[in-house]
Amino acid sequence: MNEAVALQFPVNIGDASAATGVSAKMIRHYEEIGLIPPANRTQAGYRVYSEADVHMLRFIRRARNLGFSVKQIEGLLGLWRDRRRASSKVKALAQEHIAELDARIREMTEMRHTLEHLASRCHGDDRPDCPILEDLSSGGPADIAQARGTNRRGRHS
Amino acid sequence: MNEAVALQFPVNIGDASAATGVSAKMIRHYEEIGLIPPANRTQAGYRVYSEADVHMLRFIRRARNLGFSVKQIEGLLGLWRDRRRASSKVKALAQEHIAELDARIREMTEMRHTLEHLASRCHGDDRPDCPILEDLSSGGPADIAQARGTNRRGRHS
DNA sequence: CTTGACTTTCCAACCATGGGAAGGTTGAGG
DNA sequence: CCTCAACCTTCCCATGGTTGGAAAGTCAAG
The missing domain is CATH 1.10.1660.10 (Multidrug-efflux Transporter Regulator; Chain: A; Domain 2)
Structure with a gap:
């Protein structure tokens, strides 16, 4: 047509x-x-x-x-x-991109995993308790290193 | 520490x-x-x-x-x-996001797949011929519908 | 007081894309 | 020839999430 x-x-x-x-x-x-x-x-x-x-x-x-x-x-x-x-240059470019894709896919799959896990334990009814919020609210396994207790110029003495 | x-x-x-x-x-x-x-x-x-x-x-x-x-x-x-x-609301939000992740993961996995396929057939040496470029250059399977032969006001008569 | 580590606001950039305004060009049909 | 619609042009703005820097103010320690 x-x-x-x-x-x-x-x-x-x-x-x-x-x-x-x-x-x-x-x-x-x-x-x-x-x-x-x-x-x-x-x-x-x-x-x-x-x-x-x-x-x-x-x-x-x-x-x-x-x-x-x-x-x-x-x-x-x-x-x-x-x-x-040289076709090697093309291939290198492609593989660089494949690696990037892999990285992003891995990252997102991990997210999906965690989220799926949390969601599966959430009743999903009218009660308020929910492992998803609990996890977000206080430290699931994925937490970031803490530094700096107080500024170097902190008022500690 | x-x-x-x-x-x-x-x-x-x-x-x-x-x-x-x-x-x-x-x-x-x-x-x-x-x-x-x-x-x-x-x-x-x-x-x-x-x-x-x-x-x-x-x-x-x-x-x-x-x-x-x-x-x-x-x-x-x-x-x-x-x-x-209601925990159902939280769960719904989570699942909405899971679906988005799925969509993006699927998309990128597909790309990865195609790319991997093409790369695997590329010699990757100093010769110039390369299926990756050939595919990009002229119509791999993923092509978009063509429309509009010439503008409606085209000079066809 | 000086120094330097903090803080503030503002402005710009990234990437790829879309939206829209204001105005010029084209060509077909009346 | 005129009009009208469908093009085209440039310009600015917005998205989302984040980072960068500049200029200026604040604060505490030495």
Whole structure:
């Protein structure tokens, strides 16, 4: 149905956006922060995008969908454009990102775990007592080291 | 060693921070956004915190450690203070948050999966060919519906 | 009094994104 | 030719949670 009527290049930002799934706002933003080079302009000042530009935007969206940061995408784009790149560099970037994902997943899984545990012991009825609040209220296992009893200039003598 | 010299209340923001693990910056921020009531002040304008205040700040930090948003903590604090609360409300809040965690974990796990798959097929040597870039460059399975062939006002006639 | 560790407020940045205002451009249809 | 809607432009603001710094005031110890 949406047979995609094959847009003819170059296109305006709206078409570029629709063709790539990157919002016009974000396309401008990426240009502003230098992730993509400044677009060509019509005499009226409208940005115009070539097929290659659209290709690049799609690349960016896909990388974002995989959770790469803009910083990382900058690197990926550089490698993408460099036909003499070493695939090891790409792989390293990917693995760096995988490690980040792992860290975040681990962190959140731990939270989920603790929370699940607490919730499972909460009656969940109209009585007020609740292990969740009790834990938050006073020191579950996860507490942070205490320091500084009173300021060095404390009034202790 | 850090036998915590038992600070005497009320305390300054620095001591409150050290005693709770919430940075002074964030304590002021929480006050500003109304998560906590405005602290009492000395004549000089220094914020002072009672033992109860410190308790509340610890509560907040623990909730944050579990990944609750400030919005959610607002709710938790309300329930915490309400001795006639129904534990069901607390549980509901917790489960709402668990669901959010689940969603994010699922999302990131999926990313990790895809990425891992691609990375495993990348030689990672000095040759340039790399399935990671190839996938980003042209349509892995995750692509977004295309719309709008050309603007409605397109030059098609 | 000086020193330095504290405190205050204010302003800005991060990251990625969205919202909206005010104004210019385009092209189709009347 | 004029009007109207749908585009486009730039600009500023907001989100969420946190950190950073600057400029200035306070406080206690030496």
